[in-house]
Amino acid sequence: MVVAIGLEGSANKLGVGIVKDGEVLSNCRRTYITPPGEGFLPKETAQHHRKHILPLIKEALEVAKMKPEDIDLVCYTKGPGMGAPLVSVAVVARTIAQLWNKPIVGVNHCIGHIEMGRAITKCDNPTVLYVSGGNTQVIAYASNRYRIFGETIDIAVGNCLDRFARLVNLSNDPSPGYNIEQAAIKGKKLLPLPYSVKGMDVSFSGILSHIEEKGRPLLKSGEYTVEDLCFSLQETVFAMLVETTERAMAHTGSQEVLLVGGVACNVRLQEMMAQMVKERGGIVYATDERYCIDNGAMIAQAGALLYTSTGKPTPWDETYIRQRYRTDEVEVSWR
Structure with a gap:
C-alpha cells in the first residue's frame, strides 16, 4: 500500500x-x-x-x-x-x-x-481526448506509451475559449469556459465559423482571429448576441474534436472514449461526444469538476x-x- x-x-x-x-x-x-x-x-x-x-x-x-x-x-x-x-x-x-x-x-x-480519469471511471483501454487551457490531444495507449494520434497545431481549445471570454468580457469566476458554457445554452443563432481539421490535427487560432474580427461589429449591430457567439464557437470547436476522436477510435478499434482536462467538464462536449460514440456502439467516460x-x-x-x-x-x-x-x-x- x-x-x-x-x-x-x-x-x-x-x-x-x-x-x-x-x-x-x-x-x-x-x-x-x-x-x-x-x-x-x-x-x-x-x-x-x-x-x-x-x-x-x-x-x-x-x-x-x-x-x-x-x-x-x-x-x-x-x-x-x-x-x-x-x-x-x-x-x-x-x-x-x-x-x-x-x-x-x-x-x-x-x-x-x-490516470485519474481511468481510476475514477474504471474504463479499460479508452481513446482519450485531453482538452484543457494548455493542451489539446487525441491519445491512445500502445506499446508502453500514450501515443498522440492528433493534436492542436497552434493554440489549445481551452486557450481559444478563454481568450474569447476576455473579448466579450465574461467573468473568470469560476472559469471563463464555464461561463461560456452557460451563456451558450441561451444562444439561438449559429454564426458560421472556420472549421479547421487537418488530418488528425486541429487548428483554433484562425477561428479565434475570425470571431475577434467579426464578433465586435456583429454585437454592436445587434445581429448576434454574446450568447449566440458563445453557442457558435462551442458548436464549431467541439465538432472538430468529435471528428478527430472518431477517426482515432476507428484506427485503434476502441469502443471507449475518456474525456479529461478542464474543458472535458463541459456538458455540451460530453453530449456531442456521447452521440457519436453511441452510433459506434461505444461508451463515453468523463469525470466531474473535482x-x-x-x-x-x-x-x-x-x-x-x-x-x-x-x-x-x-x-x-x-x-x-x-x-x-x-x-x-x-x-x-x-x-
Whole structure:
C-alpha cells in the first residue's frame, strides 16, 4: 500500500491531494482568478501559489486524517505548464520530501489527467481526448506509451475559449469556459465559423482571429448576441474534436472514449461526444469538476503508479521542471 501526496500548480489552479491505492483521501484546491477581460500571468500566478501552498498541504493532511509520517511518497508536476508556477510548487515538493525523508516523483501533467480519469471511471483501454487551457490531444495507449494520434497545431481549445471570454468580457469566476458554457445554452443563432481539421490535427487560432474580427461589429449591430457567439464557437470547436476522436477510435478499434482536462467538464462536449460514440456502439467516460480540472490527486495517482511499477523515485538531480514535456515521452511502465 502506497500513500502518495501530489502537488499540482502548472497553471492557475493549485492543488494538493492524497491518494492511497487509487482511493482519493483528500483533494484540496485554490484557484487564482483575475478580473474580467484579463488572463493570468506567470509571475502573479506563482505568487498566488507560494501564498497558498503551505496552508493547502496542511488542509489536505487534515482532510485525509493523516500526518507527514503517514505519507510514503511525494509527487509533483514536472511539466508541461507555466515556468514560474511550476517552479514555485516543485521547490515546496523537494523541500517537504527532504524534511519528511520521503522519495519524490516528478509527474507528467497530461499522464496525471489520464490516470485519474481511468481510476475514477474504471474504463479499460479508452481513446482519450485531453482538452484543457494548455493542451489539446487525441491519445491512445500502445506499446508502453500514450501515443498522440492528433493534436492542436497552434493554440489549445481551452486557450481559444478563454481568450474569447476576455473579448466579450465574461467573468473568470469560476472559469471563463464555464461561463461560456452557460451563456451558450441561451444562444439561438449559429454564426458560421472556420472549421479547421487537418488530418488528425486541429487548428483554433484562425477561428479565434475570425470571431475577434467579426464578433465586435456583429454585437454592436445587434445581429448576434454574446450568447449566440458563445453557442457558435462551442458548436464549431467541439465538432472538430468529435471528428478527430472518431477517426482515432476507428484506427485503434476502441469502443471507449475518456474525456479529461478542464474543458472535458463541459456538458455540451460530453453530449456531442456521447452521440457519436453511441452510433459506434461505444461508451463515453468523463469525470466531474473535482477530477477534470487540474488537481493534486491526479498527480499523486500517476506518481504512485510510476513509483510502484519501477520501485524507483526520480533521481534528485532530475527533480527539475519542464515547461515542454510531451505525453508520449513518458514510458508507461505500469500497464
